[in-house]
Amino acid sequence: MGRLKGKIAIVTGAGSGLGKAISETFADEGAQVVLTDIDLDSATKVANAIGTQAIALQQDVVDEQRWDDIVQATIDAFGTPHILVNNAGLVLPGTIESCSLELFRKQTSVMLDGVFLGCRAAVNVMKANDQPSSIINLSSMAALQGYSPFIAYTAAKGGVRSMTKSVALHCKEQNYPIRCNSLHPAGIDTPMVRQESVGAAGDATPATGIIPLGGLGHPDDVAKLCVYLASDESRFMTAGEYPVDNGLLYKPD
Numbered sequence: 156m157g158r159l160k161g162k163i164a165i166v167t168g169a170g171s172g173l174g175k176a177i178s179e180t181f182a183d184e185g186a187q188v189v190l191t192d193i194d195l196d197s198a199t200k201v202a203n204a205i206g207t208q209a210i211a212l213q214q215d216v217v218d219e220q221r222w223d224d225i226v227q228a229t230i231d232a233f234g235t236p237h238i239l240v241n242n243a244g245l246v247l248p249g250t251i252e253s254c255s256l257e258l259f260r261k262q263t264s265v266m267l268d269g270v271f272l273g274c275r276a277a278v279n280v281m282k283a284n285d286q287p288s289s290i291i292n293l294s295s296m297a298a299l300q301g302y303s304p305f306i307a308y309t310a311a312k313g314g315v316r317s318m319t320k321s322v323a324l325h326c327k328e329q330n331y332p333i334r335c336n337s338l339h340p341a342g343i344d345t346p347m348v349r350q351e352s353v354g355a356a357g358d359a360t361p362a363t364g365i366i367p368l369g370g371l372g373h374p375d376d377v378a379k380l381c382v383y384l385a386s387d388e389s390r391f392m393t394a395g396e397y398p399v400d401n402g403l404l405y406k407p408d
């Protein structure tokens with residue numbers, strides 16, 4: 156408890172799955188949290204359950220102007236943010252043969268343009284922070300090994316992976332107090348992986364204890380790593396990429 160005391164965080168896509176768990180865990184650790192989502196109702200429910208430490212705002216991460224509004228609203232409510240988690244996302248199926256250009260652009264606009272806009276807006280204000288700041292980008296295991304049913308998703312997540320390193324290196328070169336890292340989950344039990352097109356199978360895994368054979372990860376498995384990367388405990392870590400996949404990358408079956 157208290158590992159993020161005094162920190163102010165923005166979490167996108169905070170109404171569901173990983174974003175919900177990350178927001179709740181940040182608040183448990185003492186952060187003040189701005190939860191944004193394209194679906195305001197879902198983010199509001201999560202923020203209300205957290206209490207006065209949290210507010211919810213509607214945001215489509217593709218909307219450039221809205222990023223300025225979100226940062227300003229955060230400053231007005233709590234102060235300049237120290238943490239941004241670029242988490243919002245969706246998954247649209249399509250292989251290299253079946254994916255239309257329209258679908259490809261829709262997928263990459265949310266997952267790649269949205270992360271670019273978020274990083275840019277955050278660096279713009281965090282660079283003047285007198286406390287260390289941290290940007291965490293949700294990439295995917297799909298960025299590290301490819302995933303043929305989701306060509307556009309993998310392209311976007313691969314872009315997030317390398318963009319993260321460029322953001323981190325720029326901040327280091329400029330002597331900004333900002334670190335930037337990417338996470339690469341797979342098979343975490345959220346509405347996204349349970350949807351029909353993704354079809355992840357397995358038992359839901361409890362938040363703690365032994366992972367059942369063939370089980371899915373719990374959103375807290377990602378949220379706890381986010382706490383570490385958001386906190387000053389990880390002060391020597393930037394431009395990194397961190398799988399949360401129960402070894403799937405090295406042993407796929």
Ligand SMILES: NC(=O)c1ccc[n+]([C@@H]2O[C@H](COP(=O)([O-])OP(=O)(O)OC[C@H]3O[C@@H](n4cnc5c(N)ncnc54)[C@H](O)[C@@H]3O)[C@@H](O)[C@H]2O)c1
Nearest residue numbers: 168171172173193215216243244295340341342343345347
């Ligand atoms: N669950 C996993 O195993 C897994 C694996 C790899 C990567 N990820 C990544 O983690 C992130 C969270 O995924 P999740 O599993 O929690 O999914 P989820 O579907 O449960 O949550 C995604 C949230 O993003 C919001 N969202 C969608 N489009 C948006 C937009 N344009 N602007 C703002 N909000 C928007 C949705 O409303 C939803 O609340 C995604 O970036 C996803 O690609 C998840």
